[in-house]
Amino acid sequence: METETMNIKIRLTEESRVNQLDPNNIVFGTLFTDHMFVADCVNGVWQTPEIVPYGDIAYNPAFATLHYGQSIFEGMKAFKNEENDVLIFRPLENFKRFNISAERMCMAQVPEEIFIGGLEELLKIDAAWVPKGEDNSLYLRPFMFATDVYLGVRPSLNYRFMIIMSPAGKYYATPPKVKVETEFIRAAPGGVGYAKCAGNYAASLYPAKLAAEQGYTQLLWTDAIEHKYFEESGTMNVMFVKDGKIITPAVSTTILKGITRDTLLKLAQSMGIEIEERRVSVAEIIEGISIGSVTEVFGAGTAVVVSPFAAIGFEGTDYVLPEITENSLSTKLKNALNDIRTGKVEDTFDWVWKV
């Protein structure tokens, strides 16, 4: 069946696979919804987007992306509330950040009607795939890559923007042990740390593998110049609770401007918690853990909201953090954000969009 809606060409699947979704047993990133959104930018002109059955795409071996890595993405989540409405959280922030990443990678800007309009239309069609249940969501992955068939190094003239969606379940991991990385770096001033570009993640795999061999589940990245100041943790922003205050590295060109980070800071402010956005030195935090003034360290990102750490490894010593309880600040912030994004409590911040 072919229909025309809102300038999106829609071809629906003949047979839904939604019965493959078991809300009690979701393995992240392995099952994809019935449809995907595709829009091509040809010589700077966006063509009529399409929603088509999820499936393989063909590529030419000379695709610029495969060689020089012009590739960016976003990560967001959709939830169902009690009334079965589909809710998305601060999508305009992801849209804006996507185009900031695009600019840095010299890629085409994506119009709002394609990014947001495509997301909404795809979610309407595949709404049955948004799982209900505690901590369940539909992970949304908008991404774009260069499609020029050309081996010269220059910005591609053609791009493909796509959205795919994959059910996500409860995140069970126990608090990880993280290693302060003082040899490898994630980002340097003037580089691409603030962009959600594919290469940043490829570059992080090797140091993470070495840390895993030493028993650490995650890395705490430090600054590229002195390795003295915290930047991020894995693919999350990082926050510290010291003397009851939240301390977090100020955003810069080497730090991804997380939407969860911003949201948690605004929630903390509304709870009357003091916040400091500044440089945070490794020495300050290690000393704080030793004398008990630093009580929590956690990562913040869309995937897990907050991920509290059990211990921080620095120069061969593990500095163990107090156990997280229901009264921990990170627990309170996590619950407050979850309640808003799943529609359990009133959203006084105007963050939640009903599709």
Ligand SMILES: *Cc1c(COP(=O)(O)O)cnc(C)c1O
């Ligand atoms: C995506 C990402 C984050 C978290 O951003 P959110 O908008 O909160 O999901 C933090 N750091 C890096 C490096 C990221 O890629």
